[in-house]
Amino acid sequence: MRVLLTGSAGFIGAAVADQLERAGDEVVRVDLMVPEAHAPDAEPAPGTHRVDVRDAAALGPLLQGIDAVCHQSAMVGAGVTVADLPSYASHNDLGTAVLLAAMHEAAVHRLVVASSMVVYGEGRYACAEHGPQTPGPRSVTALDAGDFENHCTDCGRPLGWETVEEDARLDPRSSYAASKVATEHYTAAWVRQAPGAAIALRYHNVYGPLMPRDTPYSGVAALFRSAIERGDPPNVFEDGGQMRDFVHVSDVARCNVLALRSVAEAPGETFSTYNVCSGEPVPIRRVAELVARGTGSGVAPVVSGRYRLGDVRHIVASPARAARDLGFTAEVRPDQGVPDFATAPLR
Ligand SMILES: NC(=O)c1ccc[n+]([C@@H]2O[C@H](COP(=O)([O-])OP(=O)(O)OC[C@H]3O[C@@H](n4cnc5c(N)ncnc54)[C@H](O)[C@@H]3O)[C@@H](O)[C@H]2O)c1
Numbered sequence: 001m002r003v004l005l006t007g008s009a010g011f012i013g014a015a016v017a018d019q020l021e022r023a024g025d026e027v028v029r030v031d032l033m034v035p036e037a038h039a040p041d042a043e044p045a046p047g048t049h050r051v052d053v054r055d056a057a058a059l060g061p062l063l064q065g066i067d068a069v070c071h072q073s074a075m076v077g078a079g080v081t082v083a084d085l086p087s088y089a090s091h092n093d094l095g096t097a098v099l100l101a102a103m104h105e106a107a108v109h110r111l112v113v114a115s116s117m118v119v120y121g122e123g124r125y126a127c128a129e130h131g132p133q134t135p136g137p138r139s140v141t142a143l144d145a146g147d148f149e150n151h152c153t154d155c156g157r158p159l160g161w162e163t164v165e166e167d168a169r170l171d172p173r174s175s176y177a178a179s180k181v182a183t184e185h186y187t188a189a190w191v192r193q194a195p196g197a198a199i200a201l202r203y204h205n206v207y208g209p210l211m212p213r214d215t216p217y218s219g220v221a222a223l224f225r226s227a228i229e230r231g232d233p234p235n236v237f238e239d240g241g242q243m244r245d246f247v248h249v250s251d252v253a254r255c256n257v258l259a260l261r262s263v264a265e266a267p268g269e270t271f272s273t274y275n276v277c278s279g280e281p282v283p284i285r286r287v288a289e290l291v292a293r294g295t296g297s298g299v300a301p302v303v304s305g306r307y308r309l310g311d312v313r314h315i316v317a318s319p320a321r322a323a324r325d326l327g328f329t330a331e332v333r334p335d336q337g338v339p340d341f342a343t344a345p346l347r
Contacts, residue, residue, distance in 0.1 A: 001020075001025045001026070001067045001068060001260060001261075001264060002025070002026040002028065002065055002066050002067050003020055003025055003026065003027055003028065003066065003067065003068050003069070003070050003260060004028045004030060004062060004063060004066045004068075004069045004070070004108075005017055005020070005027050005028065005029055005030065005069075005070045005072065006030045006031070006053050006069070006070070006071045006072055006073035006099065007030075007031055007071070007072030007073030007074065007114075008027070008029035008030060008031045008044070008045070008048060008072070009029070009031035009033060009037075009038065009042075009044035009045065009048060010031065010037060010072055010073070011206070011208075011210055011211050011212060011249065011347065012072055012114065012203070012206060012249060012252055012253065012256075013029075013031065013072040013073070014045070014210060015208070015210075015249045015250060015252065015253035016070060016072065016252075016253045016256045016257070017029060017045065018253065019250075019253045019254060019256075019257050020070075020257060020260075023257060025257075025260075028049070028062055028066065029044070029045060029047060029048040029049060030048070030049050030051050030053065030059075030062065030073070031044050031048055031049075031050065031051075031073065032050060032051065032052045032053070032073070033050060034075070034091070036075060036087075037076075037212065038347075042347075049062060052095075053071075053073050053091075053095040053096075053098060053099045054090065054091070054094050054095050054098045055098070056098050056101060056102045056105075059098070059099065059102040059106075060102055060105065060106060063102055063103060063105075063106035063108050064106060066106070066108045067108075067110060067264060068108070068110035068111065068112065068260050068263060068264055069099070069103055069108060069110070069111050069112070070111075070112045070113075070256055070260060071096065071099060071111060071112070071113040071114060072114045073091070073095060074091060074092045074095070074114065074179070074180075074183075075087050075088050075091040075092055075176070075179075076176065077176055082175075084175055084176075085175045088175045088176050088178070088179040089175075089179060089182075092176075092179035092180065092182065092183055093179050093182045093183070093186070096113070096182070096183045096186050096187070097186050100186060100187065100190040100194075103190075103194075103196070104190070104193075104194050104196075109194060109195070109196040109197060109268070110196065110197055110198075110260075110263045110264055110266075111187065111190075111196060111197070111198040111199070111263065112198070112199045112200075112201065112256055112259045112260050112263055113183060113184075113187055113198060113199070113200050113201070114200075114201060114203065115180050115183060115184055115200040115201060115202045115203070115273065116176075116177070116180045116202055116203055117164075117202055117203065117204045117205075117245075117275070117277075117315050117317060118172065118173070118174065118176060118177035118180055119170045119171075119172060119177060119180050119181050119184065119202060120164050120168050120169075120170065120171060120202075120315060121169075121170070121171030121172060121173050121177070121312060122134075122135055122137075122150065122171065122173070122312045122313065122314075122315070123161060123162075123164050123312060123313070123314050123315035123316060124161065124162040124163065124164045124165075124168060124316075125150055125159035125160065125161060125162065125314070126159060126160055126162055127152035127154065127155065127157060127159055127160070128157075128160060129152070129154075129155060129157075130152050130153075130154040130155060132162075133150070133152060133153060133159055134169070135150035135151075135159065137173060137309075138150065138313065140309070143307045143309075146239070146305055148238040148239055148241070148242075148307070148313060149313060150313055161243055161313075161314035161316055162316075163316050163317060163318040164275070164315065164316065164317050164318060165275075165318045165320070165321070166202070166273045166274060166275060166318075166321055170184075173310055173312060174310035177310075183200075184200050184273065187200060187271065188271050191269055191270065191271040192269065195268045195269040196268070196269070197263050197266035197267070197268060197269070197270045197271075198263065198270070198271050198272075199259040199262065199263050199266075199271075199272050199273075199274065200271070200272075200273045200274070201252075201255060201256065201259055201273075201274055201276045202273060202274065202275050202276060202317070203247065203252055203276045203277075204244065204245040204246070204247050204275065204276065204277040204278075204315075204317055205219060205220070205221070205244050205245060205246045205247065206219065206246075206247055206248075206249055206252050207219055207221040207222070207246055207247075207248065207249065207337070207338065207341050208248045208249030208250060208332075208337070208341060208344065209249070209341070209344040209345055209346075210249075210344075210345060210346065210347045211249070211341075211344075211346055211347065212346070212347050213226055213346040213347060220284065220287065221246065221287055221291060221338065221341060222346060223235075224287065224288045224291040224292070224301070225291050225295070225341070225342055225346070226346075228291065228292060228295050228297050228299050228342075229295075232299075233299050233300060233301055233302040234288040234291060234292060234299070234301040234302070235301075235302055235304050235306070236284055236285050236288050236301050236302065236303045236304060237284070237304060237305075237306050237307055237308065237311070238284075238303075238305065238306075238307050238311075238313075239285075239303060239305065240283060240284050240285025240286075240288070240301070240303045241283050241284075241285065242283065242284045242311075242313055242314060243281045243282070243283055243314040243315070243316050244281065244282065244283075244284060244287070244314075244315060244316070245277040245278055245279070245280070245281050245282075245315075245316055245317055246278060246282060246287060246334045246337070246338060247276060247277050247278045247330055247332075248278070248330065248331075248332035248337045250331075250332060251276075251278070251328075251330040251331055251332055252276055254328070254331075255274075255276045255322065255326065255328045258326045258327060258328050259274070259326055262325070262326055272325065274321055274322040274325070274326060274328075275317035275318060275319060275321065275322060276322060276328070277316075277317040277319050277330070278319075278330040278332070278333065278334055279317075279319035279329070279330060280330075280333060280334055280335075281316040282334050282338075285301060285303060287334070287338060288301035289301060290334065290335065290338035290339050290342075291338060291339070291341070291342045292342075293339050293342070294338065294339030294340060294341065294342025294343060295342045295343065
């Protein structure tokens, strides 16, 4: 296949490019090398087109003869400040819209797009006695008091978590999350209008070699590791009991390759979404412990009780649909992958 890959110099994009090329596919690399993601002197892989996905005129010639697009470029992170809003809207919403229009213009009808677990908001919960519940955002008063769990609206007891399936309600809680929902919605509209075939991959917490080091936008595993390297204990927010799914970047890249193969064969006008996860949820405190173990530093994580308003309490995905439709099952287990990550090269 000849694949145009946006965000090819990024953490996940570079791993996708690598696996596609090893499988014999041709990759047209596109990356703007935005300063939020790359050091000023960073050089992308040879042959990378330093093109902005918001630039339709520059995308047009690159899309000629392309079989499918793999769209990884985005501003990532949790939407750290209100000042970040225009940047998410511009790179993610507008960037996707311009890319989709340019694909239509160039008669490219196959797309795999990076989405995120953040589209779900709070994940899925149930009270042991009163059944499924959909909690709203947690209150500042409760969080300040160290009350981090969501509670049953009938009996007030803490809710247990359940796995989220792809047809769950979308409930973005940050500017970044809103932009990923918008990305999916633009894609769904393109699928109907073009018509095209698309797959959105909702990655959970991705980690692995060449992850960005230490920006407010870095994943939590990289932040834990950077703290230990500075000689500080990893700072675990809330009470450390937040459940997440950590999926290795090599598995995420492999899932993209499977999705590209699948979308190439898909009948017109299809749009599918998939969780991309390890299927082995872990509490955040355990992730900090696994990182610390991997560094061999003997540093113990500190549970600080701090919190970020945009964070959700538990978000754990069901891997079933990706296994059934794409044949994707993660190979790297967190117990093995997270300690290995502690000494892997970072970007
Ligand atoms: N890392 C995770 O844990 C995670 C989780 C869920 C979803 N995702 C999604 O996966 C995708 C890849 O994320 P990543 O972790 O590799 O991030 P990254 O920051 O390492 O890579 C993103 C790349 O996109 C490029 N880019 C940004 N704006 C651009 C533009 N306008 N034009 C061209 N290039 C542009 C950046 O220069 C960067 O190289 C993103 O869409 C992100 O939302 C990542």
